[in-house]
Amino acid sequence: MNSTNRSTNWFNTLAVYWQPGTRSMLFLGFSAGLPLLLVFGTLSYWLREAAIDRSTIGFLSWVALAYGFKWAWAPLVDRLKIPWLTASLGRRRAWMLLAQISVIFGLCGLAFSDPLQGLHRFAWLALLVAFSSATQDIAIDAYRIERAAVRLQGVMAANYMIGYRIAMIVSGGGALAIAQWASPNETGYYLNAWMFAYLAMATLMLVGVITVLLIKEPDVHPNPDTLEQEDVVDRIIEQQDWLPGVVRSFSEWFYGAVISPFADFIRRYGWHAILILALIATYRISDVVLGVISNVFYVDLGFTKREVAIVANVLGVIMTLLGAVLGGMMVTRVGVMRILLLGGILAASTNLLFAWLAGIGHNLAMLTLVISADNLSAGLATSAFIAYLSSLTNVSYSATQYALFSSVMLLLPKFVGGFSGVMVDGLGYVNFFLITASMGIPVLILILMAMRYLPPSRTPNQEAATEGA
Known part of the structure; x- marks a missing residue:
């Protein structure tokens, strides 16, 4: 193949990012990313400026745990119909719209609340925003999986990440800037300034609302094997005449919505499910464990807040988005598993650069490189990983199964990351980074085992509709 053809093929791959199906993920990603800091970092800043004590702020940060437990109500998003909305929009768009309206309502409620006058009400409104935002994540993930085939999931994930990151910049620095601009003085607590900032954020949620109204509902159908399995159980339950009718009906629904998604995963993969879950649970361990202590590391090396803000927050975000785009293109061209392996190698090996930086000390050029x-x-690894998780789901249970996978993804890394400070105190930074790099070795072994032993996936999303994607 000559260079002209190669360039054309890569250009065509890049053009996929702006096709209607994939382009919509930019705006849905923005809608998903906007509420996170508004109930976490930005909200903490507001509360501290209002002279709320640190321990209370710490307890209030628990509202963000809703994102970690979204698997608990994901079955409802898969199976429960919303009156009028589901019939009008379809099950995915209906849940997205309901969640977005709830986020807007919660943000407006926060805007017109004063934590000094009613902290309990304030906390409940923050929880409403977090719960609604997590529900929106469930619905968007399911929509993304059902909207495009696996080969395009990397591109869909990359666009989603771009929108999500932009939204976090807006809801973090942007909201603080608006509050500062609306304040009559540089310092001091001004409730109206925060009201203006949160109303502005609520208005920006209309980006997601408009997107949901414009996009198409995915045209997917339940797997016949899945329906057959559910029918068998339904018939068994119906034969239990000693049970009240309402109990039998609820049991049938509960099996289909809650038990069947997990049973389906085990049934499809058998003992390989253990290998898959082990890979999901460890894939991001090198990155997450290092990330817990990274800002402390920068401070200990003597980097200023300005240096860290420019290099880590601005340049870092740009490089993450570039990696996401590159990863999405590579997944489209060469497949998920190869890029998953490449991402695993890069994620572990870049931790060695942190060990190098720890040995050098304060060096801005080296910090920029690292x-x-x-x-x-x-960014590259995350695009491939999201595409991989998407390939594992059955479209009959997209919301439930993906919510489970994404929760498993962070459970072990977050737990191990909690010991990162102890590890640094006992071993020093160089040895700590060498250990985090070595954590990636079992991950690479698991990926190679998955490439060799896992049977081809038989889920319908392998052939999901790609019209406009």
């Missing part, structure tokens, strides 16, 4: 490489590899 953060650029780390964020580029993280």
Whole structure:
């Protein structure tokens, strides 16, 4: 193949990012990313400026745990119909719209609340925003999986990440800037300034609302094997005449919505499910464990807040998005598993650069190189990983199964990351980073085992509709 043809093929791959199906993920990603900091970092800043004590702020941060437990109500998003909305929009768009309206309502409620006058009401409104935002995530993930085939999931994930990151910049620095602009003085607590900032954020949620109204509902149908399995159980339950009718009906629904998604995963993969879950639970361990202590590391090396803000927050975000785009293109061209392996290698090896930086000390050029490489590899790996998780789901249970996978993905890394400070105190930074790099070795072994032993996936999303994607 000559260079002209190769260039054309890569250009065609890049053009996929702006086709209607994939383009919509930019705006849905923005809608998903906007509420997160508004109930976490930005909200903490508001509360501290209002002179709320640190322990209370810490307890209030628990509202963000809703994102970690979204698997608990994901079955409802898969199976429960919303009156009028589901019939008008379809099950995915209906849940997205309901969640977005709830987020807007919660943000407006926060805007017109004063934590000094009613902290309990304030906390409940923050929980409403977090719960609604997590529900929106469930519905968007299911929509993304059902909207395009696996080969395009990397592109869909990359666009989603771009929108999500932009939204976090807006809801973090942007909201603080609006509150500062609306304040009559540089310092002091001004409730009206925060009201203006949160109303502005609520208005920006209309980006998601408009997108949901414009996009198409995915045209997918339940797997016949899945329906047959559910029918068998339904018939068994119906034969239990000693049970009241309402109990039999609820049992049938509960099996289909809650038990069947997990049973389906085990049934399709058998003992291989253990291998898959082990890979999901460890794939991001190198990145997450290092990330817990990274800002402390920068401070200990003597980097200023300005240096860290420019290099880590600005350049780092840019490199993450570039990596996401590159990862999405590579998944489209060469497949999920190869890029998953490449992402695993890069994620572990870039931790060695942190060990190198720890030995050098304060060096801005080296910091720039390390953060650029780390964020580029993280973006690439995340695109491939999201595409991989999407390939594992059955479209009959997209919301439930993906919510489970995404929760398993962070459970072990977050737990191990909690010991990162103890590890640094006992071993020093160089040895700590060498250990985090070595954590990637079992991951690479699991990927190679998955490539060799896992049977081809038989889920309908392998051939999901790609019209406009």
